[in-house]
Amino acid sequence: MVKKILEGSHAVAEAVKLCRPHVLGMYPITPSTHIPERLAEFVNNGELNASLIRVEAEFSAISSIVGAAATGSRVFTATSSQGLALMHEVLYAASGMRLPMVMVVANRALSAPINIWNDWQDAISERENGWIQLFVENVQEAVDTVIQAYRITEDERVYNPVMVNMDGFYLTHVYEPVDIPDQKDVDEFLPPLNYKYKLDPKKPLTHGPFAYPVPYAMLRKRNFDDFHSFEPIVKEVHDEFAKKFGRSYGDGIIEEYKNDRPITIVTMGSISGTVKELVDSRDDVGLVRVRLYRPFPKERVAEALEGKEMVLVIEKDVAMGSRSGALFLDIRDALFSMRDRPRINNAIGGIGGTDITREDIAKAIDELKEKDGEIHWFEMRG
Amino acid sequence: MKGDLFAPGHRACAGCGPAIAMRHILRASGPDVIIAQATGCMEVTTTPYPETAWGVPWIHVTFENAASVASGIAEALKMQGRENTKVIAIGGDGGSADIGFGALSGMLERGHDVLYITYDNESYANTGVQRSGLTPMYAATTTTPAGSKIPGKTQRKKDLPMIAAAHHIPYVATASIAFIEDFEAKIRKALSIKGPKYIQVLAPCVPGWGIPENKTIYYARKAVETGMWVLYEIENGKLKINYRPQKLAPVKEYLEGQRRFKHLTPELIEKIQDFVKAEYEKLVSKDGMQLF
Ligand SMILES: Cc1ncc(C[n+]2csc(CCOP(=O)(O)OP(=O)(O)O)c2C)c(N)n1
Numbered sequence: 168m169v170k171k172i173l174e175g176s177h178a179v180a181e182a183v184k185l186c187r188p189h190v191l192g193m194y195p196i197t198p199s200t201h202i203p204e205r206l207a208e209f210v211n212n213g214e215l216n217a218s219l220i221r222v223e224a225e226f227s228a229i230s231s232i233v234g235a236a237a238t239g240s241r242v243f244t245a246t247s248s249q250g251l252a253l254m255h256e257v258l259y260a261a262s263g264m265r266l267p268m269v270m271v272v273a274n275r276a277l278s279a280p281i282n283i284w285n286d287w288q289d290a291i292s293e294r295e296n297g298w299i300q301l302f303v304e305n306v307q308e309a310v311d312t313v314i315q316a317y318r319i320t321e322d323e324r325v326y327n328p329v330m331v332n333m334d335g336f337y338l339t340h341v342y343e344p345v346d347i348p349d350q351k352d353v354d355e356f357l358p359p360l361n362y363k364y365k366l367d368p369k370k371p372l373t374h375g376p377f378a379y380p381v382p383y384a385m386l387r388k389r390n391f392d393d394f395h396s397f398e399p400i401v402k403e404v405h406d407e408f409a410k411k412f413g414r415s416y417g418d419g420i421i422e423e424y425k426n427d428r429p430i431t432i433v434t435m436g437s438i439s440g441t442v443k444e445l446v447d448s449r450d451d452v453g454l455v456r457v458r459l460y461r462p463f464p465k466e467r468v469a470e471a472l473e474g475k476e477m478v479l480v481i482e483k484d485v486a487m488g489s490r491s492g493a494l495f496l497d498i499r500d501a502l503f504s505m506r507d508r509p510r511i512n513n514a515i516g517g518i519g520g521t522d523i524t525r526e527d528i529a530k531a532i533d534e535l536k537e538k539d540g541e542i543h544w545f546e547m548r549g
Numbered sequence: 550m551k552g553d554l555f556a557p558g559h560r561a562c563a564g565c566g567p568a569i570a571m572r573h574i575l576r577a578s579g580p581d582v583i584i585a586q587a588t589g590c591m592e593v594t595t596t597p598y599p600e601t602a603w604g605v606p607w608i609h610v611t612f613e614n615a616a617s618v619a620s621g622i623a624e625a626l627k628m629q630g631r632e633n634t635k636v637i638a639i640g641g642d643g644g645s646a647d648i649g650f651g652a653l654s655g656m657l658e659r660g661h662d663v664l665y666i667t668y669d670n671e672s673y674a675n676t677g678v679q680r681s682g683l684t685p686m687y688a689a690t691t692t693t694p695a696g697s698k699i700p701g702k703t704q705r706k707k708d709l710p711m712i713a714a715a716h717h718i719p720y721v722a723t724a725s726i727a728f729i730e731d732f733e734a735k736i737r738k739a740l741s742i743k744g745p746k747y748i749q750v751l752a753p754c755v756p757g758w759g760i761p762e763n764k765t766i767y768y769a770r771k772a773v774e775t776g777m778w779v780l781y782e783i784e785n786g787k788l789k790i791n792y793r794p795q796k797l798a799p800v801k802e803y804l805e806g807q808r809r810f811k812h813l814t815p816e817l818i819e820k821i822q823d824f825v826k827a828e829y830e831k832l833v834s835k836d837g838m839q840l841f
Contacts, residue, residue, distance in 0.1 A: 189628040190621055218624035223655030227617035230610060230652070234585060234621030237608050240628055242621075260610045366583045366606035366622065368634055375609040376596030386598075 168346045168412075175306040175338040176201030178345045179245070179271055182313040184215045185353040186269075188243040190235035191219045192228035194250060197283045198335035199273035202245040225250035229257040229270075236266040237374050239365030241317065244268075247335055248275035248289045255293070261328045262297030263390065264375055267320040267362060268328040270298075271313065274436070274483075275335040276519040284520020284549075285335040286483040287436070290460075291493045297390060299329040299397055300461035302435035306343040308416055309333045311408060314353060318404045321360050325397050332460070334437040336520070348412055356411055395462045417456065420464045423471055426453035430532060431472055431509075433498050434481040435460060438523055442481070445525045452532060457494070468501040475509035477536060478502070481528065483517035491515075491542050512538055516545030554580060554604035560594040564762030566752030566769060567591050567641070567668040569726045571602075574637065574666060577736035580605055582635045583626075585619040587644030588612035590675045590754075591668065613648040615640045616656035616665055623661040635740050638665045642683035643673040645749075646709045650682075657716040657745045664739045664746040667709065670754035678757040682707040685777070686824065687817055688809045690757075695812035705824070713747035714783045714841050721783040724750040727770035728780060731791060735782065751778045759808020771803040776829035786841035790833055800825050 173181065180202050183191075191210075193203035209215035222228045225246050232242035246254065251272055261268055272290050276282040290300060299319065303309045309331065316329040333339060364372055378386060398420060405419025416422055424443055430452045432442050439456040446452050455471045457464070472478055482492040489496060495513040502508040512535040516523040527545045535541050554575035561568040571591055575582070584607045586592045592609045595602040610618050619638035626634055638656070640649055645667040656663060672690050673679040679692040685706045689695040693702040714721040719742050724732040732750055739746035753760060753768045760768055772778040775798045780791040800822045804810040813821070 190624045192617075192621065216628075218628055220620055220624060220659065222617065222620075223651055223658075226614060227620070227652050227655055230614035230617035231621030231624070233610050234608065234618035235625035236621075237618075238583070238622045238625035238629070240625035256611050257614065264610075366608060368581045368583070368606055371580075371604055371606045373596055373601035373603050373607045376598040376601060377593045377609075378598040382598045 168348055170344055170346055172342055172344050173306070174201060175309060175333065175341050175343065176273070177205045178306050178310050178347070179313060179333070180205035180209065181347050182310040183243050184209050185348060185350055186314060186317050186357055187241065188217055189240035190232055191217055191243045192222050192231040193219055193244060194222050194225045194228045194246065196225070196247045196250040198275055198285070198339045199245045199247040199250070199271065201339065202271060202273070225253040226257065229254040229261065232268060233257060233261050233264070233266060236268050236362070237264070237366050239360065239362040239367070241360045242268050243270070245271040245273065247273045248277055251289045251293060252277060255296070258293060258296045258298060260375065265326045265390070266328060267326055267360065269313065269316045269320055269331065270328070271331045271333065273335040273339045274332050282519040285337055286518045286520070287332070288484045290330065290332045291484040293330070294461055294493060297327070297394065298461065299327055299401065300332060301329070301458055302332045302460050303338070303458070304416070304437055304439045304456060306338055306341065307345050307414065309338060310345055310347065311412065311414055311416070314348070314357065315404050315408050317357050319397070319401055322400055322404070323363065325400055327394070327397060332436065337437040346414070352411060356408065398459065398462055398464055401459050416458055420459045420467050421471060422456040422458060424454040424456065426455055426471060428453040429476040430479065430536070431455050431475050432479050432481055432528070433457065433494070435494065438481060438483070438517065441523065441525055442528060445528050448525070463497045465497070465501045468498060469505065472502060472509060473505065477510045477512065479512050479514055479532060479535060481514045481516070481523070485515060510539035512541045512543060514543045514545060521547045521549040556602045556604060559602040560597060561590065562755050562762070564755045564765045566726055566754060566765045567670055568594070569765070570668045570750050570752045571595070573726070573729055573733050574639070574736060575605060577733040578635060578637060578740060581633060582637055583622050584608070585615045585622060585636070585638045587615035587640035587649055588675070589641035589644050591639065591641065593675055612644055614652050615644060616649060616652040616663070619663045619665070620656045620659065620661045623663050627662070632662070636663045638663055640665070640667055641674070642667060642669045642671060643681040646682040646707050654716065657713060657718050657747065660744055662743055662745070664736070664748065667749040668752045669749050670752050670757055672754065672757045674754045674757045678754070683709065687813060687821060689812060690809065700812055700817060701809070710747065710749050710783070714786070716745070717786065717841050718745045718747060719785055720746040722748045723779065723781055724748055725769045725773050725778060725780060726750060726752050727766045727773065728792065731780060757809070759811070760806060764806070768803065768807065771798070774798045775800045775803040776825050777803050779829060779832055781832070783840060786839050788835050788838055788840050790836045793833065797826070797829065
């Protein structure tokens with residue numbers, strides 16, 4: 168293990184390199200661009216033995232690695248915002264085909280108006296697409312989660328694509344000290360991929376066929392049912408990683424931070440750092456950080472929020488038409504069957520790269536303390 | 550061999566031209582191949598889950614990405630040291646010339662070891678015979694109906710093989726399912742060449758063209774005899790016309806009996822004749838020339 172001070176994107180590229188992917192489909196878009204750029208340096212300098220396909224569009228970035236994954240190669244891509252939206256159609260196909268794939272999304276606002284800065288609307292808009300989605304808090308977690316993502320996606324019980332979300336700019340462009348694991352340890356943790364259903368003339372298989380209504384509905388239901396079985400495997404992989412590398416992120420599903428207080432903030436991603444500072448500065452507020460966003464760990468979240476007076480969901484996205492953010496809907500749903508459920512409020516902010524400060528959050532808590540079902544917008548600054 | 554790698558029993562129409570093309574693609578390729586196919590008739594009719602007509606590994610992802618999927622397959626095979634296995638991407642004219650055009654161009658430009666085959670039935674047959682960029686001039690389709698004001702499609706057919714060749718790839722060819730040995734030979738030749746290759750095979754569509762189901766090959770041949778479709782190869786940029794009739798048959802012989810051309814007036818037929826003659830002469834005059 169070497170401690171290095173690295174830009175977030177470059178640290179992620181190091182992590183990807185350690186995982187020895189075979190085929191990478193890459194197209195530039197801010198703020199994910201530094202990831203493929205650094206990977207291209209690795210490939211061109213002979214440090215990473217991989218085929219990096221410099222495609223003509225994100226649609227082909229994802230399509231090319233679908234082809235490679237189906238052929239049995241370990242694959243990678245990274246994108247943001249418009250790039251993810253352009254991939255949309257193929258994302259459903261990839262999860263429908265249950266392929267092992269890993270993608271990093273450097274989260275960014277969606278057009279229009281066009282905006283290159285961070286929020287979560289890109290990933291949130293893909294919440295129904297059947298990809299496992301993890302949100303990380305810092306660069307170290309991004310590195311570690313990429314490595315875990317390969318173990319998760321390549322687990323025979325899973326064989327389902329995984330998306331690792333990291334806040335654009337806040338994490339992709341920040342310099343942080345990170346432990347880059349040793350190649351030997353990663354090799355032990357992540358054996359070479361042996362995908363069971365690969366395209367192979369020795370055993371011809373048809374991938375991605377046409378299906379009439381009944382077989383289609385049956386396959387959809389199977390994926391729907393299977394999807395929730397991934398949660399314990401995400402945890403299992405996280406725990407095994409923690410044992411080997413000595414770093415853990417809550418229980419791998421959610422992270423509770425001083426969650427023994429009457430008020431709990433629920434959020435995801437890098438804003439959790441700000442929330443932790445706030446939590447440290449007072450004694451009535453704790454944090455639950457959702458790390459596994461899809462499949463949504465409903466029972467685990469409910470357990471962590473049982474007995475609270477008030478839950479404040481902070482998020483950087485909107486669920487258009489639902490009068491709230493999207494994370495709020497899941498959290499409220501998790502509280503649905505609770506007898507004495509906590510009051511629950513929603514604070515939306517960070518949209519298009521606007522700031523959310525500790526003071527903003529403190530103010531929101533004080534304002535919403537006695538309320539229930541309020542949708543609050545943080546003041547827009549930045 | 551137990552029979553064709555492309556099995557009968559698929560759901561394509563009786564007399565389907567593209568289905569004939571599929572059978573012969575696999576006859577020429579043999580079993581050591583992976584197929585990436587675009588959405589379209591040949592995907593829908595050959596893989597009604599849990600059945601499949603494909604005796605070789607086959608993948609379909611979306612309508613517009615067969616070329617990109619094939620790019621990834623070829624790179625994966627390279628990384629795994631399985632380069633002996635050939636990769637063929639297959640798309641209809643819509644999947645290749647229109648919606649998948651960017652992906653096709655990207656694949657050709659990047660130089661992947663892939664043979665891309667367009668089966669050209671000159672329309673979006675799968676969705677009910679709408680116009681594509683490869684629908685010929687004045688053909689009636691469901692989106693370019695023969696109206697009293699506008700007589701079908703008013704634009705010419707996009708010159709996709711030449712566009713492919715302009716990527717400076719090692720091999721481009723046109724083919725027709727009426728010249729099946731020529732088609733198979735071209736596939737075999739293409740597969741013996743490293744890098745990106747492009748073949749476009751004319752494959753009549755029985756319901757789309759409005760022809761009898763026993764006339765598929767007849768029209769695939771008439772197209773070539775009239776100069777509506779010319780068989781050629783462009784190898785390392787050099788053009789070779791493969792088939793030159795002694796004398797071009799009048800286009801009328803090709804247009805006649807096809808419902809999509811039923812509305813044509815003698816004037817329009819003459820316009821098509823003049824256009825075809827001029828285009829044919831232009832092409833033939835370049836025979837043997839280094840085009841790219
Ligand atoms: C993105 C997208 N747009 C539209 C369609 C609907 N669609 C399916 S097949 C097809 C036409 C296919 O035409 P072509 O490629 O010429 O193949 P053919 O049907 O003639 O075999 C269309 C429009 C689709 N599946 N996906």
